[in-house]
Amino acid sequence: MRLPFMPSRSLADIGSALLGGACALTMLAMILLTVVDVIGRYLFAAPLPGAGELTELMLVGVVFLGLPLVSLSDGHVTVDLLTERLPAWTRTPLLTLARLVNALVLGVIGWRLLVMGGMLASYGQTSIYLRLPIAPFAYGAAVLCWLASVLLIGMVIFRTQGHRQTDGAPCID
Incomplete structure (x- = not known):
């Protein structure tokens, strides 16, 4: 996957x-x-003692580790009932708008997670059974x-034109 705004291809890879x-x-x-x-x-x-807690915390890791990868591949869930019927020239501006809205929403979620992590850290919040601190996961x-x-x-x-794979899924190349 080529990322045009990264310093080098190998760094992105x-x-x-x-x-x-x-x-x-x-x-x-x-x-x-499990x-x-x-x-x-x-x-x-x-x-296994604490298996449920560990599974929950690892699920947080899976979801949030995948977010940057999904963002890079334009893989966020979309519904294109309306956009399929619009003229082709509207797709690039709509993709740009969708990326900006996603960036804003993810930025706000990140900010709120930081606030929540601070609150969890101030309380010394830990998991119930294993007593693992929760704040580092929020951070x-x-x-x-x-x-x-x-x-x-x-x-x-750096690249406002969206590219589509042959199956119609967005991609970057």
Whole structure:
């Protein structure tokens, strides 16, 4: 995937690979944790302590690690009932508007996650069973929201024309 506003192609590829790899490893860990928990619960009547909490926290990681990757590929969910019927010349401005709205919304979500993380940290909030601090997850999610927002703004500034794959899905090349 070529990112025209990144300093070099290899930096963009490395960043995408790191985020994608971290997301994939987190999903794999969730799967393995669930398998061990289910086997322990049903075969040995001994569920894995704290498995539910860990799964919830890893799910936060999967969702927010994937946000920058989804933003880069224009993979956010869209409904094109109306836009399919509009003239072709309207697609680029609409894509630009959608990217700007997404960037704004992700920026606001990141800001609110930062505020929430500060509140959680001030209370010393931890998970119930394992006593893991929750604030770092909120801070990490905020940073990933802002990264996705910055990437969307970069896509607007440096490449306002959207590209579509042969199957109609948006892509960048």
